[in-house]
Amino acid sequence: MKRLISGLMAIAVCMSASADQIDRIIRSMTLEQKAMMLVGVWEADKPSNIISSAGRTHPLESQGIGMTIMNDGATGLRMDTLRKGYPDERYYCTGFPVSIMMASTWNDELVRKVGATLGDEMTAYGVDLILAPSLNLQRNPLCGRNFEYYSEDPYLAGHTAAMMVQGVQSKGTGATIKHFAANNQQTARVNNDAIVSQRALRELYLRNFEIAVKEGQPWAVMNSLNWINGTRASASKALLTDILRNEWGWNGVVMTDWMLPENTAACAHAGNDLFMGGAQSQVEDIIKAVNDGTLSITDVDRNVRNVLSYVMKTHSHAGVEPTFAPDLGADAEVALEAAQEGIVLLKNNAATLPLKEEDTVAVFGVGTYLFYANGLGAADVNKPYTINLIQGMKEARINTHPVVDEFYQKYLEAQDVQLRERNARTWKNWFFGYKVPEEAPLRDFFIQKRAQDCSKAIITIARNCGEALDRNFAKGEYLLTDTEKEMLESVCREFHARGKQVIVVVNTGAAIDVNPWSKLADAVVLAWQPGQEGGRAVADVLSGKVCPSGKLPVTWALDYHDIPSSANFPVDYTFDWEDVKPYGRAGQPRTKNLDYTNYEEGIWIGYRYFSTFSKPVAYPFGYGLSYTTFKWSDAKVEKVSGEMAKVSILVTNTGSVAGKDVVELYSTAPVTEDFETPVRELRAYSKTPLLGPGESVKVSMDVALKDLASFHEDVMSWITAKGTHILSFASSADDVRATVEVTVPKAITRKAPTEVK
Numbered sequence: 001m002k003r004l005i006s007g008l009m010a011i012a013v014c015m016s017a018s019a020d021q022i023d024r025i026i027r028s029m030t031l032e033q034k035a036m037m038l039v040g041v042w043e044a045d046k047p048s049n050i051i052s053s054a055g056r057t058h059p060l061e062s063q064g065i066g067m068t069i070m071n072d073g074a075t076g077l078r079m080d081t082l083r084k085g086y087p088d089e090r091y092y093c094t095g096f097p098v099s100i101m102m103a104s105t106w107n108d109e110l111v112r113k114v115g116a117t118l119g120d121e122m123t124a125y126g127v128d129l130i131l132a133p134s135l136n137l138q139r140n141p142l143c144g145r146n147f148e149y150y151s152e153d154p155y156l157a158g159h160t161a162a163m164m165v166q167g168v169q170s171k172g173t174g175a176t177i178k179h180f181a182a183n184n185q186q187t188a189r190v191n192n193d194a195i196v197s198q199r200a201l202r203e204l205y206l207r208n209f210e211i212a213v214k215e216g217q218p219w220a221v222m223n224s225l226n227w228i229n230g231t232r233a234s235a236s237k238a239l240l241t242d243i244l245r246n247e248w249g250w251n252g253v254v255m256t257d258w259m260l261p262e263n264t265a266a267c268a269h270a271g272n273d274l275f276m277g278g279a280q281s282q283v284e285d286i287i288k289a290v291n292d293g294t295l296s297i298t299d300v301d302r303n304v305r306n307v308l309s310y311v312m313k314t315h316s317h318a319g320v321e322p323t324f325a326p327d328l329g330a331d332a333e334v335a336l337e338a339a340q341e342g343i344v345l346l347k348n349n350a351a352t353l354p355l356k357e358e359d360t361v362a363v364f365g366v367g368t369y370l371f372y373a374n375g376l377g378a379a380d381v382n383k384p385y386t387i388n389l390i391q392g393m394k395e396a397r398i399n400t401h402p403v404v405d406e407f408y409q410k411y412l413e414a415q416d417v418q419l420r421e422r423n424a425r426t427w428k429n430w431f432f433g434y435k436v437p438e439e440a441p442l443r444d445f446f447i448q449k450r451a452q453d454c455s456k457a458i459i460t461i462a463r464n465c466g467e468a469l470d471r472n473f474a475k476g477e478y479l480l481t482d483t484e485k486e487m488l489e490s491v492c493r494e495f496h497a498r499g500k501q502v503i504v505v506v507n508t509g510a511a512i513d514v515n516p517w518s519k520l521a522d523a524v525v526l527a528w529q530p531g532q533e534g535g536r537a538v539a540d541v542l543s544g545k546v547c548p549s550g551k552l553p554v555t556w557a558l559d560y561h562d563i564p565s566s567a568n569f570p571v572d573y574t575f576d577w578e579d580v581k582p583y584g585r586a587g588q589p590r591t592k593n594l595d596y597t598n599y600e601e602g603i604w605i606g607y608r609y610f611s612t613f614s615k616p617v618a619y620p621f622g623y624g625l626s627y628t629t630f631k632w633s634d635a636k637v638e639k640v641s642g643e644m645a646k647v648s649i650l651v652t653n654t655g656s657v658a659g660k661d662v663v664e665l666y667s668t669a670p671v672t673e674d675f676e677t678p679v680r681e682l683r684a685y686s687k688t689p690l691l692g693p694g695e696s697v698k699v700s701m702d703v704a705l706k707d708l709a710s711f712h713e714d715v716m717s718w719i720t721a722k723g724t725h726i727l728s729f730a731s732s733a734d735d736v737r738a739t740v741e742v743t744v745p746k747a748i749t750r751k752a753p754t755e756v757k
């Protein structure tokens, strides 16, 4: 089979068209055919295919060009499980850890491997283009889609996305980076105008895309539904042509996000090639606009050229037949490995973890059983199963207490009956979430008994959220519910009174409030939403089979209100359909955080703010503990040649178990009076291989001097300041272990004149 696929891929390469060939096709096309080529179809309905793809392109049969198929896939390939003509069969895709967890691995090879596995599943199911990865920055922890975004840092987000793209595209399948750009809230997502300074755009909200585009060369870019500084992103020539293509030198296909049939001609002129999901009215808009002279045929031909170049690279075009038989067993192993490496050990007092063989654990919390594999919306995956925490622990032969297990099973069965009607399979439930049982109230004597006969307790706190809705600053969402708080306090009180330790497992796609409860717990394991193999991966960390090596890709604040963007982010919003219709609120007074959001904090998001202004946090960006210890020594600048600096450091495992470490490299620009820069900015990172006790590895990293720049909007230029730049080897944004210096003899200036407005 492998040989067959690589043979087919070779054909695919030969099949991708030359510019001349494409021009010939364009010359032969009527205006109607061109307009159709620029407008997609929402549901793919290809005979013998899996039903319900996110969208497809129109075929051009006269030229032997078929349709191409697109599916979502931020956490695994998203498809329906039914295939036409096979009513008794079900077809599944692997559920990988969510994106924030992939970024927590800080492991390029592993992210590429997940991408390549996705590519294999796309090939098996006849999918040409995946509508992933999503890489918007986590400006605020309440954004509903944070689980499908990577980080608060543009380098980590952009580089991780590039690794994912490289993996997917290594299989001859295509990747789409989205949502370009500044898609940082879900509330009123099609009407919201992000008001952002040019500096914050360049250093943060475009920088992630710049890195992903240059390092990953994705086939496609999906623009965002929101507006930026008064222009809808899909109609912004500055974004789609001047920056994306002319400045960054990228030449793929640009598409809209779904559901925006408006301003077709303006978007096409701005450089949006393809309209997705696609509406017949958009075909008519294009024809009319060309006929009345408001859209030039040159623009149309340019866009058709981009669409055809994409179409002619695809497996569909090359005639690669789907097998409908991905190797789900092997792919599950990759999902497990990714989950194991993305788990972050936040706290581990007095070596609470790993558990000992003789431990018997009382496992509390309905989250142990619900255990979310991924978030909701377009990034949900129809996976064959989800291993929850209790299953994972049992498989790993961790002794749990049968009375506690039985209590939760009975409670959940009863809840399930009550919620059955509310949780019917409707699209609204799919989108906005099924109602899950509330935390089970526990009686004191029940906890006291368990504290007597168990040696440790585990409590799971689980949260879910997704597309179209932001989370609320409310109990049960960002905050703990009263019942969760009581459970935590009572379990800690009773177990601690007997000298026994309590471990909290957090199952979430984004940060939650941890203050002050995390002070009570002896250990905190951040499981994120770890995909279908999640329970197994967490059990492996609990048992010590796996030494944790994940690091936070986002700061966990002590208090939500410490986060600078909290002053300008929607809270406690009630969903209204009018807010997601384009111009749904037209004519009404413009409301802050709904119709527009002021990014008043500028560049000061995440650790850039907390570290620079020495504001305490619960857990800093880049932080994560291990079961072993590492010594870092011999930091040096290996060489500075031309515009590149190579630095290195020696990492030695000084503990007693094998483990991996992550070296984060931050830069600090020379201080100048008139231009403020963050005290530290991530420029590179490297994860070590598994190091046995006593083993060392030299970690080397390259940094381009031009990338040590800040954006000066008065002259619309990136400038690397002249003088001494400090490069810090760090284990988190607040834990610098060694520094070296690099001197830039003369300022390096790179003009980037296009303003996004």
Ligand code: BGC
Residues within 6 Å of the ligand: 054, 072, 131, 178, 257, 258, 378
């Ligand atoms: C989402 C996109 C997704 C598209 C297709 C939209 O609602 O915003 O991220 O790719 O649907 O499913």
